[in-house]
Amino acid sequence: MGAHHPRHAAPTNRRLRRIAAAIMAPIAVITLAAMIWLWPSEDISVPEQPGSADQLNGEIVSIEREPCPQQLEEDVNGCGTTRVKITKGDAEGETVTAPLPNGPGAPQIAEGDQVVLITSTTPDGDVFSVVDHQRGKGLWILAAAFALALVAFGRLRGLTALFGLAVTFGVLLFFVVPAILAGESPLLIAIVGSAAIALTVLYLTHGFSLSTTVAVLGTLISFALTGVLSAIAVSALHLTGIVDDISASLGLTHSVNMQGLLLAGIVIGSLGVLDDVTVTQAATVAEVAHANPAYGVRELYRAGTRVGRSHIASVVNTIILAYAGSSLPLLILIIANNESVGTVLTDQIVAQEIVRSVVGTLGLVAAVPVTTALAALVVRRAATEDPTTEPH
Structure with a gap:
């Protein structure tokens, strides 16, 4: 989760704040209610495996x-x-x-x-x-070095980022994973858990402001689109989510819907990059509006979109390389056993990673115009209704 925090957030306006609160409060309440409703009521028992050691x-x-x-x-x-x-x-x-x-x-x-x-x-x-x-001791040392470096460089912002990271792990470990093991729909759990992470972490990390609210809305909208596209792609390509012994064992032992788990993984995986793009776009529009007070909504949108295009170009490459790196051993094995490139690309293991990359990229592409348009409207509307208000 991360993007730079703007020196100047979107201008404050009481009416816009009330509108933002009226939009975000129901979303937060629905998310909280869904988490309470879906929260596992009993401890998850792991069935005994024959021959387990x-x-x-x-x-x-x-x-x-x-x-x-x-x-x-x-x-x-x-x-x-x-x-x-x-x-x-x-x-x-x-x-x-x-x-x-x-x-x-x-x-x-x-x-x-x-x-x-x-x-x-x-x-x-x-x-x-x-x-x-x-490896427990070594991992604790590595985690301590990470935390110290983050706080030393980021100071208060780094500290809030650590709290945000703790919230993310908490939601994943205490809600998402147990709820999926309890038999709930993996996709539904992923959507609710990701919404909770976005609402909590973005405000915790970047503060309560109109700029952050714009980023949260842009994230949720793009996130919903990513979920729809991933469901369509997985269904159309007949992906089962079972590609190795681990996924097969998980499906058989714990009766987890592996196709739903695949969708959940795509949705959760896209969230970390989505919030980076949306926060950056909201911050960029606020900075451009501060530097050019005469810019209208259209000019702000165009300026923000130009920055967004450059950001997307670099982030897309990051996504592809991340998925390729994690699947490199399997990719090498498949290529070694098959002569046709077409066969390699259409193999379910590789096709699954292609779907992750493509759907995640489409969600990012949608996040730029959506968030930029929202930010331009909010920033210019606030300045129009209260020209004396200084950005903060």
């Missing part, structure tokens, strides 16, 4: 290597065993033995490493396997 944390105490009887295809640590002291779990304090991990994605381990183990019960007793490194 318990997870433990441990520390590598020693490694005992031995010659491999045959060459390993993915030799990461060689052959032998490791002794691991359990630091968290049912067997905390005990020292267990596990084979050295090898194979695709196996962690490379050394003495003193903090690792993750899984244990499974067999007729011969419990079997332990090292499957990953612990």
